[in-house]
Amino acid sequence: MASTTLVGLSWRSNVSPGLSSSPCSSQCSPRRVSSQINMAISVDKKKFTLQKSEEIFNAAKDLMPGGVNSPVRAFKSVGGQPIVIDSVKGSHMWDIDGNEYIDYVGSWGPAIIGHADDKVLAALAETMTKGTSFGAPCVLENVLAEMVISAVPSIEMVRFVNSGTEACMGVLRLARAFTGRQKVIKFEGCYHGHADPFLVKAGSGVATLGLPDSPGVPKAATIDTLTSPFNDVSTVENLFESNRGEIAAIILEPVVGNSGFIAPKPGFLNALRQITKENGALLIFDEVMTGFRLAYGGAQEYFGITPDLTTLGKIIGGGLPVGAYGGRREIMEMVAPAGPMYQAGTLSGNPLAMAAGIQTLKRLKEPGSYQYLDEVTGELIQGILDAGKRTGHQLCGSYISGMFGFFFTEGPVYSFGDAKKSDLAKFARFYRGMLEEGVYFAPSQFEAGFSSLAHSKEDIKRTVEAAERVFQQL
Structure with a gap:
């Protein structure tokens, strides 16, 4: 054998x-x-x-x-052969065939300070000598909780879990428990994990597979999920009008990352904040992607809009499985054992994820971190857009800090419906061409990209030059 x-x-x-x-x-x-x-x-x-x-x-x-x-x-x-990864370091990754790539996926967001950061690895090694999981309180939970609470404007108390999906499940149950209402509004193309109530017009992997929803999700699980196009205030207003006193919350990615990168129009988030206040509903920001990426305090700091509840993940675990939800103290005190809303998890707050998250947030808090992310990401996107235009392709795109996206359509893209106008066949050819050039983007037109503090100016230069060569061949 x-x-x-x-x-x-x-x-x-x-x-x-x-x-x-x-x-x-x-x-x-x-x-x-x-x-x-x-x-x-x-x-x-x-x-x-x-x-x-x-x-x-x-x-x-x-x-x-x-x-x-x-x-x-x-x-x-995108077609073709998936790559099997052997190792990662900084902004680069190597597959099992020995090919090297500049990586703009970053484990789908967590690797904001770079893969396998030396200080994170050292913290993990030290923590592992004490054990990998306790199933009991540990001091590192307090340390990371204090960092999250001090950074994110909406969070006065936090509950750690093990994934973004788990965080969104918990926050939905909490919103319903606190308001005594059942219905929730989500936006087309926003993905909040694979729990049944959220698999309605969920974009991302669901869109990639060509499925409007998922088989196996009972109608009863989604009957209280109302949907609206992203950036469409009038539809939200109409939903509240036709469901008076029944809507518990609006949940959204404040910047969509699961339909590709889609930013909110000016005033959109403000309008949602006002509508929820007027109707006694909660506003929930799903910041699993945007948390600690757009700014140290997330999208809510960047846009100056404070939601009632927030979900987090990815970055706060430094690459290890993690999630969290938090918000106003009066709401969070409904969570067991402080209150009657039950949610639990054996590995929640485990010392390894806490240690990696602490070191990652420490690095992000250093002066100049977000300025650098903004600089390199801006150079990347502008370079790709310029190269596409020079070679005669319809292309649009944008970025905020260390998160970006581009679409093979003239644009603009304000919603999932706009994103679906993209030339998916051309994106697939572009993707495979870039892979051969040693550049790894997310293998779907409907996913955002991520830069990191480890990406160098040389990485950006090589990526833009590679994009122009591939554009010329499309």
């Missing part, structure tokens, strides 16, 4: 040496893998190839649905 080793873990394929693949006989176990994997990396390889990634991905399809543990990783919307 062929044997492979990666980061101290051994995995054995069930095929004879020398065979790249073989059909499974009737005696084969369904768990057997039908390809041999040679993990040796040739570091001086110059020709772009995804041979090893293909072998590993083909093997994975026998082990995991679609070969992945999160749908967009399967490259369904």
Whole structure:
């Protein structure tokens, strides 16, 4: 049997040496893998190839649905072979074939100070000597909670959980408990995790798969979910008029990151704040992406709008699984054990995620951090847009601080409906071309991109030059 080793873990394929693949006989176990994997990396390889990634991905399809543990990783919307990552550092990543990429995904947002930051790794190593999980209170929870509360304008108390999905589940239940109402307004193309009530016009991976909703979600779970186009105040007003006294909350990504990057129109967030106050409803900002990315205090600091409740994730765990929700003290004191609204989690507030989050926030608080993010991201987007125009392509895009996006359409893009006018086939060709040039963007037109403090001016220059070469070939 062929044997492979990666980061101290051994995995054995069930095929004879020398065979790249073989059909499974009737005696084969369904768990057997039908390809041999040679993990040796040739570091001086110059020709772009995804041979090893293909072998590993083909093997994975026998082990995991679609070969992945999160749908967009399967490259369904861009086609071609998904890449299998071997290591990351700073602004760069390396796949199992030895190809190097400038990374603008950043683990979908958490890597804002760069991958595998030395201080984060050191904090994790020190923390691990004491244990990885206690299932009991630890002092690091207090430290990170104080940092979050002092940074985010809306948060007076916080509850840590393990993912953005979990945070949004908890905050929805809390909003309903506090108001005594059931209905909630979300916006088309905004993604708030994969809990049943939110899988309505949810953009992101759902859009990538071409599914308006998800099979398996009962009608009863979404009957109280009302939807509006993003940036459309009049529809929100009409929903409140036709559902008087029944709407518990509005929840939204203050800057949409799951339909591509879509910023709010001037006055839009202000209008939502006013409407909710007038109607006794809560305003919830889902800042799983924007929290600590647009500014140290998130989108609410950047735009000067304070919601009632906020969800966080990604950055506050420094790359480890994490989520949080928080808000006004009078609302948060409804959460068990302080109050009657139940929510719990075995690994919530675990010391590793807390340690990584603390070090990440410390780095972001250093003077000049957000100025640098704004500078390099602006150069990146302007360079890509200029290169696209020079080569005759319809393109629009924008950015705020370390978050950006561009669409293969003339634009402007103010909603998911506008985003869907993009030339998805051209984006797919562009994506695959950039991959071969050593640049890794999110493998979907409907995902935002992320820069980091580790991205250098040389990274940006190389990316823009690569984009122009690819544009010329489209």
